[in-house]
Amino acid sequence: MNRKIPLGLLLLAAAPVVASGPRGTVPKASANRYPSHAEKDGVSVGAALLTSDEVHKTFVSEVNRCCLVVEVAFYPAKDKPQAVSLDDFSVRVVGAETAVKPSSAKVVAASIQKSAESQRDITVSPSVGVGRESGTYHGTYTEVGVAIGVSEHGSHSGSSERDRDTMSTELSEKGLPEGTASAPVAGYLYFPLTKKKNTPLQLDCVLNGNRVSLTLP
């Protein structure tokens, strides 16, 4: 029997698994293209804190409801693969002692869904009508009305279970890929924080066992 056929089938079967995994974003040409960057033992890291507008444009999921988004890019040294893990990152307000670890895509999606579930919309629709009737009963009439509609809990976008799965997929696929990187990788990290104006944040990450701090403007 030809051995090429089972191998081909195996590759075909494995292709969707590889394709559906996290992909992250396309890393920029070098770490210094990011607003914050550092280098340690030949490994470079670049980071950028996304503004609320940028988050809105980048994601269909309403990540602004719960989290700050930081784009991180890793540039491993040549021939020295670098392990990338979410546990190696944390964000803190500059000067503060407590730090926050990034949340996984599933946790963020659940948080957004919970927020969407509790949201209710009230719609106010005024209407004006003028009419004229003729025949046995005739005359003119006018009518003025206001309709008020209150949406039900769970009717908002992002509140269904299916939406939660979709958001989880989006956040996972755009998130920083974890694993061993032998080439530059980039992606987003989601921190369950709200940023106050004029309070700079600090991103801490561990590179080859050494702690590196980047200030996020």
Place this chain on the structure above:
Amino acid sequence: MDPKDKRDTKPQQKIHVRLGTVSFGLGYSYFSGPYYYPYRVFGFYPYGVAYPALFCDPFGCAYPSLLNPAYSGSLAYAEDKGQVKLTADPKTAEVYIDGGYAGGADQLKTMWLDSGAYDLSLSAKGHKAFHQRIYILSRKSLKVLARLEPEEAPDAAHEKGVKP
């Protein structure tokens, strides 16, 4: 229990007030005669039992080719679906969703998809293919601008490669 903890466990309620449709109507009706029956008994009502088999609208079904199977999902409106507003250049581009042919871009300016992640691609003769991963949430609208760049003619590419 600490009062602070109690406050934290209370679910957040957010209420948004927005202005709905403002309508202004002006009408005229005329009635004459002893009987008035406004509903026609006979007539053409296309959304019957045989509708899917006999008719094809741009949202409900597409015309597949032998090489490209049709997209199996429905693109018609439903309350729990999300909207995709597609603008394509050129308008004659063919639209594929998850590899299945969905229709022509000029017929699919607006389509409705179930919540999920999809691979959207467009192709047109003489143009490079356009690919985009899209995420659809229920009751949410997504605008997609697909500009297919023209392919370089083989002669032009050859000319570029030749140095004087």
